[in-house]
Amino acid sequence: MKKLPFSVTFFLLFAIALLPIFSDLFHPLHPLHPLQLVKNEGNTLTERIDTPFKFKRIEVEKGSFADYIRSYPLKPAVNPLFLFNGEKKQNQDAHCAIFALPIQNESQTDSGSIIALYAEYMYKMGMDEKITFHLTNGENLKWTDWQKNAEYGRNFRSSLAGNLKKWTKYEKKAGKTERLQSFQNYLKKVLANISILSMQTYETATTTFAALQIGDILWDLGKPGHLCLVADICVNPETSEKAVLFAQGFSPAQEFHIIKNPKRINDPWYHEEDFAFPVETPEYVFPNESWKHAKYLDN
Template identity: 35%
Template sequence: MKALSLSYMLTFLFLQGFAQQIGNIASPAHFKRVNATAGSFSYWLRHTKLKKDNTVYLFNGEKKRNQQAQYAVLDISIGKRDLQQCADAVMRLYAEWLYAKKQYAKIVFLATDGTPMDYTSWRQGYRFVLRQQKLQRLKSTGVSDDRAAFDNYLQTVFSFAGTLSLSKQLKPVTHPDDIVAGDVFLQGGSPGHAVIVMDLAINAAGEKRFLLAQSYMPAQNIHILKNPLSISPWYSHKFGTELKTPEWVFRAGSLYRWP
């Protein structure tokens, strides 16, 4: 009962706004966070800021109908269009990390038709235009290297990419024992869904626990998911044949990684 009471107390303090980033979410008892090298994607994810308001809003400012799925809400823009949904949120986080490191040449996402949409071309004034049901790269403006141009680039990516294209870009992870922060649980297609591993902890026996984040439909705040099988938001890598999240169930073999 003592551990349970401590867990509830930590959750209460967290929801009151004392924790301002992913790394402040208390790890499970007897687990320690896995080391994250400064500058790595896992380090960046762990230091992602959180909102004090635990409410999930849609892109149009309305509250999401289901307010029971989230443990916390990331302090990242939704945008003003119904675009930043599940796969888009995963791409957004990966792109924001690379953008912060100024590794612009690595910001490339596949469109559903297989066209690589690279940010380097976008910065040079090229745009991706749909012609005869195929994306074409056309020079249409001058150098576009400010933050507004990057946001517009992401909106275009979200318009033409999704879970299916993401499943073709990412590489399968054979076994969940190998899970790392930044990995993605993904079911490509229509319907499909994607959630991203935000942080990782491990105990002396080698069991790993991880936090998951998602957006959903309609486009909404990216949020840390509750674990529907626990009072804790942490998931065990020993989930068996199915990983059950509040709004989706992933089959074993659904884990992917950025190449």
């Protein structure tokens, strides 16, 4: 059998050696592959946004707040982002996904959207005793107290209507629809009377990037000040590098949304190497490293 020329043999061996590298390049999640990480289909974060090449989402407990955010319904990808008044936001290039989180009122800006998400989660999970928020005046407004007062007022009025001459005890628990309406009224009251400062003073604790959890916050209390929620975390198991997705509301009040990473094409994840402060997001620059842990679900 005739031997192949040395140059041909060398080329074949060289090509075989490069096969793993080229196979990686054709992987759909490789950074040089033309496929974007953000898809047009999918109703949740895990369905809509893929992780970067070789990264995997961290494991979270089913039913946890992290699981709740990952499975929270998203608006269709073609939808524009709206302000509280029904008008389209002028900048439609900063977001890559929009949560189907209702805007309660014009007070639901950055901190308000985060509080609304936590409050909604606790309400749906039956964590009534944990639903409590400090207002700007320091008052601790508890959902359980609000609901008791609402039921008392309803029952008292019903008793008077049934017996104008003599008040008799009348008790009736709120039904599912009435209770939900009462909760929405409670939440509107909270959102109209909280601020970044009250949130920082009473309901957060300092944390670090190394200890970061889904639901923690990138924070700036400067002027004008801004917050971004850590909506998801993934890790490269080979290098232990971490990457996060950020979600934000903004002022004027607008739909809660996942923001893009202006440093990366087709990749909204903020990688560990991107956190050389100041950190630039599409509409805000965070001047200093300031991570906060929201204490709403702590024991």
